[in-house]
Amino acid sequence: MDSQSHEIDSTTEQLHKTTYDDVIPPRYDTNETPTINSTNPDYNPPSTPTVHHMETNNPVVDSLNKGKTEFKRAQQQTEDIITKTKRIVKQHWDQTRHSLVQVQKKVNEIMPKEGNNLIYWRNPIQSGIVFGLSLSVIITFMFLSSLAAVSFWLLAFLVVIGLYKMYNYVMATFVGRVQDDIFDSIFPSDVTISERQAQAIAHAIHVNGTKLLRHARNIFLWNNLVNSTLFGLVLFVFFYIGLSMNALTFTLVGLIFVFTVPKIYQVYQVPIDRTAKMILDQINQLLAKVTSKLPNKSKKA
Numbered sequence: 001m002d003s004q005s006h007e008i009d010s011t012t013e014q015l016h017k018t019t020y021d022d023v024i025p026p027r028y029d030t031n032e033t034p035t036i037n038s039t040n041p042d043y044n045p046p047s048t049p050t051v052h053h054m055e056t057n058n059p060v061v062d063s064l065n066k067g068k069t070e071f072k073r074a075q076q077q078t079e080d081i082i083t084k085t086k087r088i089v090k091q092h093w094d095q096t097r098h099s100l101v102q103v104q105k106k107v108n109e110i111m112p113k114e115g116n117n118l119i120y121w122r123n124p125i126q127s128g129i130v131f132g133l134s135l136s137v138i139i140t141f142m143f144l145s146s147l148a149a150v151s152f153w154l155l156a157f158l159v160v161i162g163l164y165k166m167y168n169y170v171m172a173t174f175v176g177r178v179q180d181d182i183f184d185s186i187f188p189s190d191v192t193i194s195e196r197q198a199q200a201i202a203h204a205i206h207v208n209g210t211k212l213l214r215h216a217r218n219i220f221l222w223n224n225l226v227n228s229t230l231f232g233l234v235l236f237v238f239f240y241i242g243l244s245m246n247a248l249t250f251t252l253v254g255l256i257f258v259f260t261v262p263k264i265y266q267v268y269q270v271p272i273d274r275t276a277k278m279i280l281d282q283i284n285q286l287l288a289k290v291t292s293k294l295p296n297k298s299k300k301a
Helices: 002-017 051-057 059-110 113-119 124-143 146-175 182-186 195-220 225-244 247-267 269-293
Strands: none
Touching: 059 269, 113 124, 113 247, 124 146, 124 247, 146 182, 195 225, 247 269
16 A cells, blocks of 8 residues: 555655646747748748839839930920921021022122123123133133233234234225224224222221221131121131142132122022922921821820
């Protein structure tokens, strides 16, 4: 009996030593690594950032937004450039045409009537003779020295007059037909410079020479900054023109221009203006096509 009671006491003692945790296991594993689906109540998952916060700090999104902004800005600048180009082209064409008309009117007012008759070929024979002689003189000076060219033309003039005098002499002596001498009418025997003509020439030299010297002084002494700058630009342009052609070539081009362009424009003014207007319209259409091919901002929006 004593041994049985000793066993009972020992069993009771072991039961008392058993803890509650040994009998009822915990709801979680103390050695468990914390995860999102962890059963550990002490696990506090880190707070996830909101979608807006992620988008704000995302460098890819920032670069995309910046690219869109730059694209819209470049598109706007391109449209502005095209619009300004169209306006400038039309404005410059109108100004150029108006300037040409004004220059033509001023030239007609300044130039004497004989000069207008020559340029506009109102007397074709006279204009052709003057144009041909002037062209021949310039070409001669281009290929010969000044001394040779002057001697050549004086000799040619002397030979032509001698041949004409001989022709008149033969016609009057052997044929009996006397003709009026053209050169006697051109160069009358009483060739003189009257005092009135000399005074008019001297007065013109005095007035125009004084104005020219004053303008030259103001330009070269930089009394007028704008005029001096413009004069310097003109000299710079003529310097580059002189590198490719000399003064005689420039004079030759100017002579051909004077005897051809005004008359051509006078005769074909209507088709020239129509052609110029067509070219201007084509330029505007091309600019409009370029503008239409740009992405539309309203569609993007």
